[in-house]
Amino acid sequence: MRFRLTPRETSFYDMFAASADNIVSGSKLLMELLGADSSAKAEIAERMRAAEHAGDDATHAIFHQLNSSFITPFDREDIYTLASSLDDIMDFMEEAVDLVVLYNIEKLPRGVEEQIEVLSRAADLTAEAMPHLRTMNNLTEYWIEINRLENQADQIHRKLLAHLFNGKYDAMDVLKLKQIVDVLEEAADAFEHVANTVETIAVKES
Structure with missing residues (x-):
């Protein structure tokens, strides 16, 4: 760890942790979506929308703190990238749930459950990793495992497309379902973007 003569703004750590915890809440709502009836899906979508708004607020708080801080715990562009990537995850999860409701999808195709399980595991790992930004310790296993999960998500996505x-x-259902599974795949990619950013930060701070 590099020795610094100046104090650093430490509230970023708490804000990143809060953003990641909100993503865990979103992943739980995705799990609830599986097997829910139409009325339950609509209610889950409302809760997911509220969680997405909370994620936006957390991201804006980080940006505000970034703009008002002279000294930051690590590079400003990395703070911005990490906050944006965390926000992207929540956006993709909310979009997937919203599409299920808007398209009135009664039953999701086989394999979507596996996609969501991967996202749930990635969410838990990300939330566990954020507090370690304070010390940059015990993070290697995190980004290695997220990379493995993203590869797994790619395989599940390809199988889902083959199934569709x-x-x-029919052609219209294929278009609707493909959009949903594609958005879930984008969420998996966004988790990897977060992990890659954390790795970049750790390397710079080592």
């Missing part, structure tokens, strides 16, 4: 295009769905 096997001729058992």
